[in-house]
Amino acid sequence: MPAMTGNDAIALALSEEMRRDPRVMIFGEGVATKRPDLVAAFGKARVRNTPMAEGIIAGTAAGAAATGLRPVIDLLFAPFLCYAMDEIVNSAGKLRYVSGGQFRFPMVVMAMTGAGWAVGAQHNHNIEAWFVHSPGLKVVMPSNPADFRGLLKAAIRDDNPVLFFSDIPLLFGSGEVPEGDVVVPLGKAALVREGGDVSLISYGKTLNHCVEAALQLAEDGVSADVIDLRSLKPLDEATILRSIRKTGRAVVVHEASRLCGVGAEVSAILAEKAFADLRAPVLRLTGPDAPAASSFPLEQAFVPQAEAIAAAARKLVRSEVKVLAAPELALS
Amino acid sequence: MQFDPKRALKQMMRIRAYEEKLVELQTSGSAPGTCTSVGQEAAAVGVVSALRRDDQILTNHRSASHLIARGADLGRMIAEVMGKKDGYCGGKSGSLHISVEELGVLLTSTIVGGELGLATGVGLSRSMAGDDAIVVCFFGDGAACEGRFHESLNLAAVWNLPILYVCENNQWQAYVHRRETMLIDRIADRAAGYGVEGLSIDGNDVEGVYEAARRSAAYVRETRKPFLLETCTYRLRGHYEPDDQAYVDPAELEHWRARDPIALLQSKLQASGTLDASAARAMAQDVRQEVEAAAAFAHASPYPDFAELTSDVYA
Numbered sequence: 001m002p003a004m005t006g007n008d009a010i011a012l013a014l015s016e017e018m019r020r021d022p023r024v025m026i027f028g029e030g031v032a033t034k035r036p037d038l039v040a041a042f043g044k045a046r047v048r049n050t051p052m053a054e055g056i057i058a059g060t061a062a063g064a065a066a067t068g069l070r071p072v073i074d075l076l077f078a079p080f081l082c083y084a085m086d087e088i089v090n091s092a093g094k095l096r097y098v099s100g101g102q103f104r105f106p107m108v109v110m111a112m113t114g115a116g117w118a119v120g121a122q123h124n125h126n127i128e129a130w131f132v133h134s135p136g137l138k139v140v141m142p143s144n145p146a147d148f149r150g151l152l153k154a155a156i157r158d159d160n161p162v163l164f165f166s167d168i169p170l171l172f173g174s175g176e177v178p179e180g181d182v183v184v185p186l187g188k189a190a191l192v193r194e195g196g197d198v199s200l201i202s203y204g205k206t207l208n209h210c211v212e213a214a215l216q217l218a219e220d221g222v223s224a225d226v227i228d229l230r231s232l233k234p235l236d237e238a239t240i241l242r243s244i245r246k247t248g249r250a251v252v253v254h255e256a257s258r259l260c261g262v263g264a265e266v267s268a269i270l271a272e273k274a275f276a277d278l279r280a281p282v283l284r285l286t287g288p289d290a291p292a293a294s295s296f297p298l299e300q301a302f303v304p305q306a307e308a309i310a311a312a313a314r315k316l317v318r319s320e321v322k323v324l325a326a327p328e329l330a331l332s
Numbered sequence: 333m334q335f336d337p338k339r340a341l342k343q344m345m346r347i348r349a350y351e352e353k354l355v356e357l358q359t360s361g362s363a364p365g366t367c368t369s370v371g372q373e374a375a376a377v378g379v380v381s382a383l384r385r386d387d388q389i390l391t392n393h394r395s396a397s398h399l400i401a402r403g404a405d406l407g408r409m410i411a412e413v414m415g416k417k418d419g420y421c422g423g424k425s426g427s428l429h430i431s432v433e434e435l436g437v438l439l440t441s442t443i444v445g446g447e448l449g450l451a452t453g454v455g456l457s458r459s460m461a462g463d464d465a466i467v468v469c470f471f472g473d474g475a476a477c478e479g480r481f482h483e484s485l486n487l488a489a490v491w492n493l494p495i496l497y498v499c500e501n502n503q504w505q506a507y508v509h510r511r512e513t514m515l516i517d518r519i520a521d522r523a524a525g526y527g528v529e530g531l532s533i534d535g536n537d538v539e540g541v542y543e544a545a546r547r548s549a550a551y552v553r554e555t556r557k558p559f560l561l562e563t564c565t566y567r568l569r570g571h572y573e574p575d576d577q578a579y580v581d582p583a584e585l586e587h588w589r590a591r592d593p594i595a596l597l598q599s600k601l602q603a604s605g606t607l608d609a610s611a612a613r614a615m616a617q618d619v620r621q622e623v624e625a626a627a628a629f630a631h632a633s634p635y636p637d638f639a640e641l642t643s644d645v646y647a
């Protein structure tokens with residue numbers, strides 16, 4: 001299995017899918033400039049720069065998707081999606097439904113987010129839950145290069161609008177990517193590590209923090225299931241519930257702010273569907289209700305780290321948790 | 333394509349009768365309120381008459397005139413407004429976002445300016461397909477004040493997208509007169525700012541609209557470049573039914589009532605001897621009967637099954 005970065009995995013998936021299907025095209029700010037290989041392979045018509053205007057980029061993708069193309073758009077940084085909310089939420093997300101199923105929107109919206117570049121709150125804002133809450137859309141956020149490739153291929157092949165969020169440092173981190181046409185299906189979580197005492201549930205870069213936490217816990221004799229959600233919508237409830245029925249304890253971790261985040265949904269699913277299996281309260285470790293700071297130490301403090309995750313899991317396992325002040329945990 | 337003024341007159345009458353019927357249904361509590369295009373029929377019929385069947389149309393919340401000019405079935409239209417199963421969208425649209433793909437009326441968005449954001453994508457599909465069909469995007473003076481107007485025309489210009497932008501300048505933006513929201517009188521003047529050709533015309537003269545649309549559609553078809561056609565017209569009824577129009581200057585309303593596009597065409601055709609008074613009366617009678625039959629069809633149509641609440645969310 002060759003090793004490559006998240007960025008390389010994305011480039012590979014784009015190239016493979018554009019070769020497989022002539023309807024696939026990509027456009028956005030600087031897309032053609034930054035991807036000369038794709039321009040050389042597929043031509044300027046299918047790989048386009050655009051004006052710096054996220055709304056019309058997303059609207060063009062929606063209109064094109066509904067009339068036979070399969071566009072991928074790169075809107076650069078997640079907060080820029082605020083300029084494109086009407087096209088993504090009101091058009092791509094709703095016009096299939098309000099038309100009685102006359103249209104479909106096979107399109108992918110790519111954006112970067114997350115701590116790592118110290119770019120501050122208008123380039124770093126984990127807004128993935130906004131789109132989970134919007135009907136008609138699917139949302140993925142990979143944690144490793146293999147899933148960058150496999151999920152992007154699945155997103156491009158899906159007939160619905162898919163939001164594809166890239167956690168910034170993961171784009172530059174290396175990992176093994178399997179050979180062959182490996183498509184990671186949307187809506188399937190990955191059990192990346194098996195254990196019996198506690199379930200650590202996450203996605204994006206904090207999934208890797210959960211794996212680190214699991215290694216620390218193992219030294220203490222605590223074994224953890226680590227679940228990579230990968231798809232936030234559809235959400236793989238079966239994998240989450242299977243794990244919690246085994247462990248009875250869950251720590252749900254993400255960089256996005258807590259209120260109405262994906263962790264709230266996971267916690268609610270556990271409360272509704274696995275209440276009898278829970279041996280301890282479900283804990284959430286998340287970013288705070290604050291914009292992301294640019295200062296590197298503050299930016300990192302925003303993100304739940306492995307030590308805090310391991311500490312939360314230990315408290316659950318030792319039945320020390322009745323009611324926890326989670327913000328203290330996140331920053332401890 | 334030959335323009336038939338008598339056919340155009342009947343289409344305009346049909347649109348008027350349909351929208352007046354919707355007002356009646358709203359008043360009696362049988363249907364929700366609608367945004368009508370009463371007074372704007374010539375602008376719609378003139379443009380749609382100049383298109384080919386394979387041309388595609390994007391419209392907006394004031395869409396009935398475009399749909400009916402394109403041949404939409406009145407019964408399925410009213411059923412849709414009433415939220416019935418036999419509506420064009422199964423009752424999930426209501427009046428505001430009716431799309432009819434088989435008629436080439438696509439992606440109707442009721443977000444003002446939404447159609448401008450989608451038209452470039454439909455234009456891109458035409459461009460990538462390499463055919464000679466064109467895309468027509470109907471929007472109003474209100475949408476021309478949205479940022480998407482700028483983004484859409486600019487992208488269509490730099491990508492050479494075959495889009496005929498038709499701004500139906502009906503003078504009103506919901507409850508605000510356009511004089512309050514823009515300093516210029518002609519939206520077509522903005523085309524030059526994008527390196528695009530534009531033309532502003534009288535939108536209440538259906539023959540003039542047809543001729544301008546025919547020429548501008550041919551320009552878009554041949555050059556594969558966008559064009560901005562402005563049809564100056566007037567919204568004779570309120571923004572949304574019911575609306576007492578108390579905020580409208582009565583003199584302005586009278587001025588435009590005297591320029592009612594249906595009356596204008598009818599008197600022109602009668603003056604030239606193309607149409608006599610009894611034929612005109614018969615035409616009006618025909619469309620009223622069509623509308624009554626359509627309303628009966630819609631009344632008889634069942635409401636959608638509750639299972640439809642969550643169908644067609646995902647493909």
